[in-house]
Amino acid sequence: MSAPKYHLTSYGCQMNKLDSELVESRLRQRGYVAATSEADADVVLLNTCSVRQHAEDRVWSKLGTLRVRKRGQPGLVVGVLGCMAQEHQRYLLSRMPHVDLVVGPSAFGDIDQKVDAARAQNARIAAEREPARTKHEVAGAGVVAVGDGVSGDRIVRDVRVRPHRSQAYVSVMRGCNMPCTYCIVPTTRGDEVSRPLADLVEEAQRLCDDGVTEITLLGQTVNAYGRDLKGEHATLARLLRALHEIPALRRLAFITSHPNFLNQELIDTLAELPKLARYLHLPAQSGSNVVLKAMRRGYTVERYLARLEQLREKAPDIELHSDFIVGYPGETAAEFERTVDLVQQVGFAQSYVFKYSPRPGTLAAELADDVPEAEKERRNAVLLAAQEAITARQLGALVGQTLEVLGEGESKVDGRLSGRTVHHRLVHFDSRDAGVVGQYVPVRITAALGHSLVGERLADDAAEAGAHDRVEVQPS
Ligand code: SF4
Incomplete structure (x- = not known):
């Protein structure tokens, strides 16, 4: 059979x-x-x-x-x-x-x-x-x-099952304990449950033994990792330091972070560990304190900016990514403008912008969804345009630079390959050698597209120059 x-x-x-x-x-x-x-x-x-x-x-x-x-x-x-x-x-x-x-x-x-x-x-x-x-x-x-079975975290992972040979994701925790009013995740995924640090190191080691060189740690609030592991003193910073010791690992990233848990220990770790990717996904969600309070995000714009200042003081090459929701119940046009101001002030490398839509079962769904759809569309377009202008400036500044790119596979741009830089920038590059998939190669950037870069692969003897390129992109 x-x-x-x-x-x-x-x-x-x-x-x-x-x-x-x-x-x-x-x-x-x-x-x-x-x-x-x-x-x-x-x-x-x-x-x-x-x-x-x-x-x-x-x-x-x-x-x-x-x-x-x-x-x-x-x-x-x-x-x-x-x-x-x-x-x-x-x-x-x-x-x-x-x-x-x-x-x-x-x-x-x-x-x-x-x-x-x-x-x-x-x-x-x-x-x-x-x-x-x-x-x-x-x-x-x-x-x-739905909730009473055997948790997926107890699966002994077959590390051979993964879409990319050199890249892998590792889930470090499930669920979320935060009270954001618009979000269904705490209901669907439950309370935070962190996996033991030793298990994560063991899984990462097995992945690296099987050819992985880039690992991205996943968690809804990944930088809250460990706070439910009583007595273990496990934190994201400690986990990063432990994983950093794996010799075959070359890049280590983590998503998604909550602004409230970006503490000095994590900032110091970002500054010190050379294998850490140079981007941080730190969703701000809004630039208005009124809206942030209504969303129960637990911080103000001033506090968010103060954390970024601490970060930039220690690790100025880290690029920031954010999420924003526009048209949250009660958001006025003036409050929305504060979000545009925040995007311009911080100079995010990229932002995901979402029009608010009520999710049944959330607190926000009980509020009147009172921003008309056309106005949500307008705010969405305005914020995206503001972000795209920043992204275009930052990408344009990279033309002429040589960047280290991890080859990922075929590009959507005519017959090229594509890969990512240490800043998570997408690069399409010419190479006749499909063997560069999974390899770190130096690429000279020749042009900037809307959300990505185009370049040409340099000879391998340029690898040393490219390998340590860390281009600082100044906030606008
Ligand atoms: S938005 Fe993020 S931090 Fe807030 S409840 Fe949802 S998963 Fe948790």
Whole structure:
């Protein structure tokens, strides 16, 4: 009998993609193989995200398609994993009889057994020769685990399952204890749970033994890492220092940081450790104290800027990335202008801008969503334009420089390769040698595009010059 085939689609953030790698790792260990397409799969899994409405809409639409397909293929197993499984468990159970598995993000540890159970259940239904659909409609989802299963963090990761040979993500913690009013993450992912420091070092070592040279640590508030590990004195700074000791590791990054946990210990670590990537994702969300207070972010603009000043004093080459929400309930045009001012004052290297949309179950969803859609669109466009002008200036200043680029793969720009600098800048470069994927190569920057750079790879003997290039981009 041939091995059962699965197809897994990930929606949403990087954390979800890593969860998907862990789920795949588990399935492969149990003898499942990846299907070449969704149509070819015996098991279709959707690893979902609730943070934005758009991501949810895509999943509902996909479930509609799968409902039709399952009518002709009753043995097909359909699974909803991740945040929507947690958030919409009751709806999925009562209204989606074609869904066989509903598994929340804290219950991935024995996902392979859950998939097996769902397949066995469908096989039983078929063997009983009962109309499969009717039975499913009565039973609802067959296998459900949203918060009481075995945590994915207890999976011993198969380090061979990863999309890039030289790069890997490592999840250092789950959940979030912060009270941001607009955010569904504390509901879907639960309280902060940090993984033991020794486990993380061991996993990173195994990844590096298997060829990884760049690791990005993931956490919703990654710089709060360790505060729930009583008695271990684990902090992000200590973890970074421990990982820095792995000889094969060349680059180490971490996302996403909360401004309240950017402390002196972390700043000193950023300043001292040469392998640390030179960017920090530190979402400000708004430039208005009124809006920040309404969002319950726990800091003021002044405090945010004071932290940045401390950082720039010690590590001036760190570039800053941010997220912003425009059109939060009650945000006036004048308050929005303060956000534009903040973007210009800090000179972020990049910002993700989101129009506010209420997420059911959050505190903000109980407020009147009173900024009209057209005004949200306008604010979105204004803030993006402000950010793009800054990005264009910063990228333009890099033309003529030689930067070290980690080759990642084929570029979307005509027949080139692409890679990232230590500042996380995307570079498209000419190289006839596909062997540079996974290698650190010197690239002379020849042009700046809207959000990326174009360059030409230099000969290897220029590597030494490029390897230590750290271009400081001054805030505008
Ligand atoms: S810090 Fe706030 S926005 Fe970020 S995950 Fe936690 S609750 Fe959500």
